[in-house]
Amino acid sequence: MSVQQPSSQQAPSRPRTEKLSDAVVDTNPYSRLMALQRMGIVKNYEHIRSCTVAVVGMGGVGSVAAEMLTRCGIGRLLMYDYDKVELANMNRLFFRPEHCGMTKTDAAAVTLAQINPDVALEPFTMNITTLKGFDAFKASLTHTDTGKSRVDLVLACVDNYEARITINQVCLELGQIWMESGVSEDAVSGHIQVIIPGDTACFECVPPLVVASGIDERTLKREGVCAASLPTTMGIVAGLLVQNVLKHLLGFGQVTRYLGYASLQDYFPTMAIRPNPECINPLCRQSQAAFKVKAEQEAALQAASAPEEAAPAKADLHEANEWGIEVVADEPSGPAASRAAAALPQGLEYSMPVASMDASNLNRDAVESNDDKLEDLMAQLNAMSK
C-alpha cells in the first residue's frame, strides 16, 4: 500500500502564514481566533502553533476533532487509523462520497491540507493494538533523540476497549497526558475524560465510565447491527473534546476531568476520577508514587514562598479594560471533588464489571504447575489438531 504525499496532490489554497495577524480583514484566516486575545479569553493564542496533537481514530469523532484543530491552526497533527472511507460513513461529518476507497488518514490529510496549509500533517495508517502496531505507534509519538514524547496531547477517538487500553499503556510508558472520548453504541450519549498519569485514574484503575442511556436495556434492539451512530452526538462530543483541548493547551477556563453527555435528558454529569492505589497496572502505581512526591515538593515550595502569592490569582483582565472590571474565580471545592470519586454521580455507570475472582476458586480451578516444556505442550496441542 503506497502512501501518497497528500500535500503534493493539490496546490495549497494559500501561502503559509509566517506570523499570525490580528488584523480584522476578510483575507486573514486567523482574525477571529486572534480576537480571543482581544476579548481577554486567551493570553497568547499563537502558542497553539507550537503544539502537537495526536488524534487516534479518524471516525465520526476523530475526523471532526482533527478538522477543528486544523481550523484553529494547531502546529502539528498526527492522525491514526487503519480503515478506509466507505458510504456507510456518510451519516457522520467530515468525509465525502468522493473519499470512498481512500484510507481515512489520507483522505483527511488531503482535505485538511486544503483547509489550512499552516498545519504540519502526519497520517499513520496502522492498527495500534497489534504487537507490531503498538511499537510503531509508540515510536511515532517518541522523539528519536530524547526518547521522550514529542506530542503535547493524545486524543483517543476510537470505538473499542482494546485500542483504549493500548493508548493507556503507551501514554503511561511515555508519561503522556491524553484525553479519552466515546459515544455509546446506541448513539444517544457520550463522554470525554482527561487522563494525567499519576494524577488521575488511568484507564485500568477503574472500569470505563460511561453515561447511562436512560433506556431500559431489555428494550434495546441489538439485532442486525453492532452500533448505531448520529452526526449530532459525534459532532457534539468532538466539540466538547476539542474545547477541553484548547483550554488545556492555551491555559484558559477550567479543564474538565470527566464530562458526560446524555442527550435523551440533556444531562451533562461531571466528576473527578481519582487514581486507584491498587491499580493492576504497575506503571500506573509508579506514576502515582512519582506524582505524590512531586505534589508534596510543590506544596512545600509554595508554603515557603511569600504570603501574598498565596492569595487567589487574579483572573485575566481584558487588554482594554477601561472600567477595571474583573471576575474573581470561585473557591475550588477540594473535599467535595475527592468525595465525588467515591460514588458515581447519578447517570454515570461502569461499562464493564470489576475484575473479581474468589481466591479459593482460583486455587481449586487453576492450571496445575508442571515441569512440561513449552515445546512439548505445543507438540501435544498440534498432535490433537491433526
Add this chain to the structure above:
Amino acid sequence: MSAGWDSETKETVKKIPLLTIRAGPRDKEEWGKRLKEELQALIKYIQLNKATDSDWFTITSGKDGTTWEGKCWYIHNLHKYEFSFEFDIPATYPAASPEIKIPELDGKTAKMYRGGAICLTVHFKPLWAKNCPHFGIAHALCLGLAPWLAAEIPFMIDEGAIKTSS
C-alpha cells in the same frame, strides 16, 4: 455468569482450568509462563470435548505463541459447516481479549467487523473483563467463538450465505 448462557456452556467453562499469570507478549520472561498455562488449558479443553464427543475445533500457534489459527465446525441439521479462524495476541493481552477472525465469512453477517472479526462486545467482553487475567484462549473459544457460531451459522444458512462442507 449471566442468565443468558445455556447450561451446557456453563458446565463446560467451569471445567476449563483458570490461568494465573498476568502477562502479555511484551513481557518477555513472564509470557513464556503464561503461554504454558494457555497450552495446558487448551489441551484440557480439547480433551474434555473429545471425551464427550463434542469436539468442535482444532488450533495451533506460531512458535512464540502470538499468532494462532485453526478450524472450527458447527453441525446443523446433520450437515457440517467448517471454517478457518485466526487471531493475534494483542500487545496489551490479557487486558485486551483476542480478536477472533473468520475471514471467509466477512460480509456475510452484520455481527462482524471488517476483516471478519466476530462481534463479541455484548456476550463476551464483560465476562472477559470480570475474569481477567484468569481467562485465556480456551475460554475465549468456549464463551466467544462457540456461542457466536451457534447464533450466526443457522442464520447464515437460512439466508443462503453459506454452504455445507460435508
